[in-house]
Amino acid sequence: MIKVQNLVKTFGPKRAVDGISFSVERGEVLGFLGPNGAGKSTSMRMITGFIPPTEGSISVGGFDMVENPIPAKRLIGYLPENAPAYPDMTVYGFLSFTAEIRGLAGDARKRAVNRAVEMCFLEAVLHQSVDTLSKGYRHRTCFAQSIIHDPDVLILDEPTDGLDPNQKHEVRTLIRKMGEKKAIIFSTHILEEVDAVCSRAIIIDRGRIVANGTPQQLRQKSDWAGAVTVRVSGVSAAEAMQKLAALPSAKRAVLLKEEATSATVRIMPKPGVNGALTQNVADAVRGWRIEELHTEEGRLDEVFRSITMPDTVKGEAK
Amino acid sequence: MNNIKTIAKRELLAYFASPVAYVVIVIFLLLTGFFTFMLGGFFERGEATLTSFFIWHPWLYLFLVPAVGMRLWSEERRSGTMELLLTMPITPWQAIVGKFLASWIFLAIALILTFPIGLTVNYLGSPDNGVIFGSYVGSWLLAGSYLAISCMTSAMTRNQVISFIISVVLCFLLILVGFPPVTNFLYQVLNFKPWLVEIIAAFSVMTHFDGFQKGILDSRDLIFFLSVMVFSLFTTGVIIRGHRAG
Ligand SMILES: Nc1ncnc2c1ncn2[C@@H]1O[C@H](COP(=O)(O)OP(=O)(O)OP(=O)(O)O)[C@@H](O)[C@H]1O
């Protein structure tokens, strides 16, 4: 549905987006991750046709966004960053305006507005003016605007920003459910959201894609992925450390906790050993009393940090 | 066409949802009354015309029209709704024309509300209502020209005050180049080239508004006002495209 090729945007000498390519099909939810100023919002603005790209091409549902913007825009629902809405309108007035401009009229328009109001829980503020709404409600109003015409493509810039935990949960559920039939791109700074909703995630840093994969694949980029943590007793911490660090598939072992009767050790895998480490550790600890043994999955926040701030993270590791 | 209507409708409702509309209308009515009766000497003239009413319009509009137009695009940029509007399936022209039309209709409403003055002259004497009607049309076209200029300056900046000041200055220039004291001065400075002065004066709204006030419907006057509007709205489009291109 969405196909982006070699997208570049320069602001003066600055390359805010620097050669991004990806595509999103129907049924996919693509998460956009990246530090502040990475170029997430700028990419979204180009995909939705708000700003023209300096270079590269964007096609939405087969329509080129630069050559043929109207049919392309018709397919898109867009929630911009900061959720703008006309302050002098009521929530109802605003939603019917956006429905009307999307070409809905009469009964169809009423139904569309009611459906969006229901999905975003706006009944309570329906006749309140937008500039008196709380931040979360304004966000939901703008979100309602983006789904009012039941679009095939949804572009959401930080859709859960400013929402309370219940609403965050609702919006995530909604995105996941809509993602079954639509192509969705959404950006977020909340990494647990990636696990909760995305079928795929892209990490952008300084305008470039630095990682692209399912949340599972990204997690495996972590140094931690495949690390094994064991808590053993009936053996001294030093002896356990020595034996575990010497395993052929182990890079190093870290003593996490030492108690009177037990020791907790984390063994980091050598790159590329895959599942072998768990087996090696299990063999090595035979004869000791095992109180706990598990394999780490790798953590997204750690992957995120090591990819987007490689120098600092390496510094910490030393 | 439908999109223009939708946008114009929203914009017009927005005027009446804010105090701007009422303040502008009330001030406009008060000032026209004051100028017509106190300064214009409406009664002393003893003529059944509205000359003393229309003669002030270029000056009144100078401040009131930019006040109406200054928010058109600067507000849209400041609050970020421009991003919503321009990612809707509409062309930027539809948005520009729709918003312009809404404010122009709003000004028409303010102008129509001065009808009691028309009734008054008709009650007191027997004026040439054709001339009055022509003057109203001219006045509305004049307001539209100022408005298009305000529209353009409001696209330049997200600051409404700056937008207001620049459009007042531009509109003032359009008055000045045809204002008799200035044209006389120009005749003296450019004394060998009166044709140059004529050309300069041809860019003045005064020159073209005059005809309407006399009840002469000259297509050149009409074309002048329409081209000021088309040019300014076109420039608005260029400015908006420029912002988006970064
Ligand atoms: N109109 C503009 N003019 C100049 N620079 C801009 C403009 N818009 C964005 N930038 C720059 O482009 C870079 C990318 O900005 P962008 O808003 O896309 O970041 P982001 O990834 O969305 O960040 P955040 O997580 O903070 O929302 C930033 O350095 C920003 O300063």
Ligand SMILES: [Mg+2]
């Ligand atoms: Mg952003």
